[in-house]
Amino acid sequence: MEDSEFEDVLDDWFIESLKTYKDLHVYQLEGPTQVIEWTSGKSVCVAGYHQSKNEILELRLPLKLLADENKGLCAERDFKVIHGGFTDGPVRRLKHIPGTKCVVTNDGMNSDLQLWELGGDDSDVIRRTGSVKGKKRRSDEEERAAKEETDVLHGGRSDDVQLTDLESGRSLYDLATDSADPLSSLQFLSDDVFLAGCSNGNVYVADTRSPAAPQLCPPPAPPGGGSVLWWCDASAGSEPSGCRLVRLSACGQAVVSDLRRGGGGGGGGAVVSRARLDVGTRRCGLDDVRVSWAPALNDCVSVSGFSGSVRIYDASVWRSEHQQEVEPLFEHRGHSVSSQQSDDDDDVPVFITAHVWHPERPRTLLSAASDGSVHVWDWVDQSAAGGC
Numbered sequence: 001m002e003d004s005e006f007e008d009v010l011d012d013w014f015i016e017s018l019k020t021y022k023d024l025h026v027y028q029l030e031g032p033t034q035v036i037e038w039t040s041g042k043s044v045c046v047a048g049y050h051q052s053k054n055e056i057l058e059l060r061l062p063l064k065l066l067a068d069e070n071k072g073l074c075a076e077r078d079f080k081v082i083h084g085g086f087t088d089g090p091v092r093r094l095k096h097i098p099g100t101k102c103v104v105t106n107d108g109m110n111s112d113l114q115l116w117e118l119g120g121d122d123s124d125v126i127r128r129t130g131s132v133k134g135k136k137r138r139s140d141e142e143e144r145a146a147k148e149e150t151d152v153l154h155g156g157r158s159d160d161v162q163l164t165d166l167e168s169g170r171s172l173y174d175l176a177t178d179s180a181d182p183l184s185s186l187q188f189l190s191d192d193v194f195l196a197g198c199s200n201g202n203v204y205v206a207d208t209r210s211p212a213a214p215q216l217c218p219p220p221a222p223p224g225g226g227s228v229l230w231w232c233d234a235s236a237g238s239e240p241s242g243c244r245l246v247r248l249s250a251c252g253q254a255v256v257s258d259l260r261r262g263g264g265g266g267g268g269g270a271v272v273s274r275a276r277l278d279v280g281t282r283r284c285g286l287d288d289v290r291v292s293w294a295p296a297l298n299d300c301v302s303v304s305g306f307s308g309s310v311r312i313y314d315a316s317v318w319r320s321e322h323q324q325e326v327e328p329l330f331e332h333r334g335h336s337v338s339s340q341q342s343d344d345d346d347d348v349p350v351f352i353t354a355h356v357w358h359p360e361r362p363r364t365l366l367s368a369a370s371d372g373s374v375h376v377w378d379w380v381d382q383s384a385a386g387g388c
Helices: 003-020 334-338
Strands: 021-028 037-040 043-047 054-060 080-087 093-096 102-106 113-120 123-132 144-148 151-155 162-165 171-174 183-188 193-198 203-207 215-217 230-234 244-249 253-264 267-276 290-293 300-304 310-314 330-332 352-357 364-369 373-379
Touching: 003 021, 003 334, 021 334, 037 093, 043 093, 054 113, 054 123, 080 113, 093 144, 102 123, 102 144, 102 151, 144 183, 151 183, 183 230, 193 230, 215 253, 230 290, 244 290, 290 352, 300 352, 330 373, 334 364, 334 373
Parallel strands: 080 123, 215 267
Antiparallel strands: 021 373, 037 043, 043 054, 054 080, 093 102, 102 113, 113 123, 144 151, 151 162, 162 171, 183 193, 193 203, 203 215, 230 244, 244 253, 253 267, 290 300, 300 310, 310 330, 352 364, 364 373
8 A cells, every 4th residue: 555545544544533432542562462351440461472472461541541531631641561571482361360460371382371470569570470280182272261269260172171279270170071172262151150162163051060061052054054163252141041142153154142042952042133244255263253242231242353353243133033244333443544554465464363342331442453553442332223
């Protein structure tokens, strides 16, 4: 793209953003990150994933973003590093243990977990404090991790998921399945119930208090048959059985299931709505795509990884019978627009590496891209139909 053309595109997007964003802040890391993890409502952890030495940082969000009134009087408008350190390998997964200054990471090369302390009252250094041994598995499958109090749930396949006590390193629970499918998601639904989403679309719901076999929720058949990658996320609810499950396939098939209703095939999760999303032509791996329910905004689902944008959809308008193509409610294109590309055939377009919703602010998200940029943005819903 010529310089003048790029400047015109950037100017047009900047003018558009004045109407479409309540807030938009930009930060540049030394290298890209695949992890954005909340450590509080005002701070996040990020870390690089190069094969050699990487930074691991805790960043405080811009104070201007967090100010409810008199934003113009707020002096600090930028991200601020509050704790930092280095890791000798890549960080592919990172989880914060609630109520502590501890984070758990995995490098994607083996099943072990690394434990870190986010500084202290007299230190701004993030330091390594220990490790947790995982089950042996193939090295090309990354470890997923979810947290619950001082225990950590981790695994890379459906047959090696385990709940481990961080203090003793003792295994508290093992997921009993007959399959060995790579995982795309691993998350707690309550204190004792968790979800394990597989790359083939199967979802297991297990209760760590019960020796009973986990509940299996199989995916619907993809259009045209054949195998396809799936990603998933479950909405938060007062009861695990009331959680809604959204699954997205590599061919753009989006499906919402209700775990309270039977779905046939011996498993739960009847399909309650579906849609077809435009996922483009980029070939994505299992770790590239993120699909996530908004925690503080009804029926909104965010999707990233297929391109250089984060798209937000209103799932309340999806139909139960016909899979119609739907347009996003909002699209954050800031990463791709602000990254100038030349006409060199070797250039790879910028794509989103991670995104997360703010746990309490309804329309605030953070997103990171392959060029090392990190954005925090609060979007404006201009939909005449209401919806979200």
